[in-house]
Amino acid sequence: MPSRLNPYISFDGDARQALEFYKEVFGGTLRMNTYGDFGGADAGDAADKIMHGMLETAGGFTLMAADNPPGTQHSPGNNIAVSVSGEDEAELRGYWDRLGDGGTVSVPLEKQMWGDVFGMCTDRFGISWLVNISTPQG
Numbered sequence: 001m002p003s004r005l006n007p008y009i010s011f012d013g014d015a016r017q018a019l020e021f022y023k024e025v026f027g028g029t030l031r032m033n034t035y036g037d038f039g040g041a042d043a044g045d046a047a048d049k050i051m052h053g054m055l056e057t058a059g060g061f062t063l064m065a066a067d068n069p070p071g072t073q074h075s076p077g078n079n080i081a082v083s084v085s086g087e088d089e090a091e092l093r094g095y096w097d098r099l100g101d102g103g104t105v106s107v108p109l110e111k112q113m114w115g116d117v118f119g120m121c122t123d124r125f126g127i128s129w130l131v132n133i134s135t136p137q138g
Helices: 015-026 035-046 089-100
Strands: 008-011 029-034 050-056 062-067 081-086 104-111 117-122 128-133
Touching (some): 008 015, 015 029, 015 050, 015 062, 015 089, 029 035, 035 050, 081 089, 089 117, 089 128, 104 128
Parallel strands (some): 008 062, 081 128
Antiparallel strands (some): 050 062
16 A cells, blocks of 8 residues: 555544544444444443544545544644645536535635636634646646
8 A cells, every 4th residue: 555645633522523524425334433432431422423434435535533532722723724636527516515514615616827727714613725727637
């Protein structure tokens, strides 16, 4: 298996809902393990929280996420964004529409000065997304 780069997002208790939402957006196979799966009775209140979740899509996307471990503080920041790019306009516009549902758009998905169609939004979980539809080189 080749090396790969993918985002890993930490949540404050709603990783399950976020991962299920992203599966609705992108499709694919979602695997989730809870703290209870590995900690048994020691997991306490976090037993149903996600220790590790991974969404893998047919298109080659991999997204990993987890709820913060028990006893640690969630520190959301604006230093994470997830970029989705390619040439399949219908596919990418579909992702854009679903990601923006319930979220906010900071840059509308439209043609930019570099020739591609690009947009930025923040989904309903506070994650920033960049969508770029490349102009086919001809």
